[in-house]
Amino acid sequence: MKTKMIQYLTISGICACTLFLILSGCTSPDKNIVYGPDNPDPYPDNWNVAVLDSIQPIVEYPTNEVTIIGAGFDTRMPEYNFVWFEVARAKVIDIWAESLHVEVPLPNPFQPDYFFADSVEVKVALQNSYNWSNTVPFIFKPMAHAYVAGLYPANHPEDKFTKPRGLAFDKEGNIYLMNARLRSIYKDTPEGGERTVYAFGGKFDGGLRMGPDGYLYAAGNGDNSIYRIPPGGGSFETWATVPSPWGMDFDESGNLFVVDNTNGHLYKVLTDGNVKKVAELPGTEEKSYCRVYDGSVYINEKGTGNFFRVPASADKVDSVETIEVSPGNMVNDITFGSDGSMYITVSKVGISSIMKVDASGEEKELMELEGEVRFMTWYEKFLYISSLTGPVYKVLIYDNTSAVYYGRP
Secondary structure, three states: OEOOOOOOOOHHHHHHHHHHHHHHOOOOOOOOEOOEOOEOOOOOOOOOOOEEEEEEEOOOOOOOEEEEEEEOOOOOOHHHEEEEEOOEEEEEEEEEOOEEEEEOOOOOOOOOOHHHHOOEEEEEEEOOOOOOOOOEEEOOOOOEEEOOOOOOOOOOOOOOOOOEEEEEEOOOOOEEEEEOOOOEEEEEOOOOOOOEEEEEOOOOEOOEEEOOOOOEEEEEOOOOEEEEEOOOOEOOEEEEEOOOEEEEEEOOOOOEEEEEOOOOEEEEEOOOOOEEEEEEOOOOOOOOOEEEEOOEEEEEEOOOOEEEEEEOOOOOOOOOEEEEOOOOOEEEEEEEEOOOOEEEEEEOOOEEEEEEEOOOOOEEEEEEEEOOEEEEEEEOOEEEEEEOOOOEEEEEOOOOOEOOOOOOO
C-alpha cells in the first residue's frame, strides 16, 4: 500500500499545485490505493525485480497451495508480492526472502480445463515496482498419496492394514476401513489420530456403507451376509442374507442396494431387512460395484467397461439399460460429482487409473495409481480408493464436490 501527501501548503502553493496539475494532465494521488498489475504505481520508489527458480508442492499436490522458490521477494507483507498464473492472480499466504507460500487460483470459469491443458507461466511483480520477474511453468494436475499404508490400530497392534476393501465415512468425517485379511473394520478420526478396531470377527469382505440410522453396514462376501454394526462399534449382527454381496449403496428412502458379484444380480434390502431381487443383469462378465445417483442405481460390468442403470424406485425390472463408458477397460467402482460427472476406477496390468466422464460423455484420465484398485468413496474434496496391494489412496478433486451419499445421516 502506498500513499503520497503534501504538507504545509500555503494559499499560493495550492494555486501553484492546481495550475501544475491542470497543465500536466495529472490527478492528485489518492490515499490507500493498492497497486498491482491491473493498477501500476505511477510513482515507484524502486525498481526491484524478483527472480523465480521453481514451484514446489506443499504436502499434497495439488492442494490449492504451493511454494514458489526464488529471491528478491518483498518480505514486508504477503500482498506486496503480485503473483500471476498466466491470467489469474494468486493469493500470497506467507512470505520469506527466498520463497512465497501461495494459494493457486482456480481455473478460469470460462475455460474449465484451463490448468489441465498445458503449462501456464507464473510470474511475480513487487510492490512499488511494475517490472515482472522471469517466468516458471506450472501444471495443475491431480496427485495422490497413501493414506493408511502400513499403519496399525492402537488396540489391535498385530493387525497390519492389508487387503483393504470397502470404505465409508460418517457425518463427522470419521473414516471406516475394511481389512479382509483379518476380518476387521477400523475407524480413523478425521485428524488422522489413533486408529481403533471398530468391529472384529465377522467374515467382512466387500463394501461398506454408513446407514441413515447411524449403523455401519458391511458386506460378508464369504457367508452371504450383510452385517449391521451399531454406533460405537464392537458388536455386530447379521441383518440380511444376500448371495455373494460386494458393492452396496443406499437410496434416499433408506433401502440398501447390493450387487451379487458371483451371479451378477442386483438386490434391494428394504429398511426392515427383507430382500428383493431387482434385476438379473445381462452378460457374462463380473458385476461388483454400485452407486445410487439421481434416482438410478449404476452397476459396473468389469470386463466390458460398461455400466448398467436401473431405476432405484423399481422392485423388479426385466429390461436393463446399458451405458458404454470405457470400452475395453476393466472398470471397477463408480461415484458421481455434484455436477453429474462420473468418476470410475479402471484396472490395468500392474497399474490402475481414475477416469472422469463428464455429462457429455467425454472421458479423461485424471491420474494413474500403482496396483489394482478396489472400492472408492468421496469425502469433501478427496476421493479415497482402496488398492489390492494395501494402500488406501487419497486423491484431491479440485474442481468438483461429491454427489450425496444417502447413508450419511
